[in-house]
Amino acid sequence: MKVAIVMGSKSDYPVVEKAEKILTQFGVQIETRIISAHRTPRVAEDFASHAEERGIEVIIAAAGKAAHLGGVMAAFTAIPVIGLPIKSSTMDGLDSLLSIVQMPKGIPVATVAIDGAENAGLLAVQMLSIKYPELREQMKQYKTKMEEEIIALDRQFQIEK
Template sequence: MCISKDAKVAVVMGSDSDLSVMKNCIKVLKDFEIDYEVMVCSAHRTPDKAAAFATNAHNNGIDVIIAAAGKAAHLAGVLAAHTPVPVIGVPIKSSTMDGLDSLLSTVQMPSGIPVATVAIDGAENAALLAVQILSIAYHELRHKMIDYKKSLAEKVEKKNIELQNKLSEI
């Protein structure tokens, strides 16, 4: 069961090879009980499909688009150019420049076409950012995010206690 029948995220990958990174994004969306759809769509090989998808995203109930691509990494920018929906770009590490090319292509957008960009292979953070964006309209997600961040703090505190115990044995 999804937390809201209305909240929906599209996860768009430039290639099916991006799934190995984007599975972390999908897992977070599942954990937060957010409805999502996943597709492969290339900014260069299927530009008409990319434009049509982005143009119709808001009419199809998509609230946030997460776009992952490597190398030239134009997917997020192309989608953002055609939609009023927030777009989060995930630059995928490629053999070329260790993903720096993807990062720069995703983050360097012209004025008026914003793409929120996460770290190279930052699929988990992309999903968490989508949750935070959605929490503006879907307040139950804000409570889940508060609980999530509390659990992160608890994990760090537990590690600190373990470290302190190890240090006392030195």
């Protein structure tokens, strides 16, 4: 079980780190790289073209502003790509979101919320759980724990009032 996380810039890492934490929690191997769709396009092509050979089963592509990294990755591989739009100083990340979500026909990129790294990690786990049933069980436990935490908070809130 291996997920690659590629980010367009080192400045994206504080967001990306949250996806790493989720993936680690589920026992998924991670390969994290800085690859720019615009400044290192040959590296991006090589990385995506050979990802499957290196055992990568899902790619999370984090990028801000023009945010073409996910689309470039998806153009060169058949494995699933999850776009993670990063909030930049321009347009509060809306530019990133629209760049990722508006992929042309034939180049799908699943997309999560702006700075939604936790959901990118969880979506990668759910994709992997198709092949790895133990991940599906862990995901069920994760959701049950979330539910229990909210129920406990609700009870606490009712007592405090």
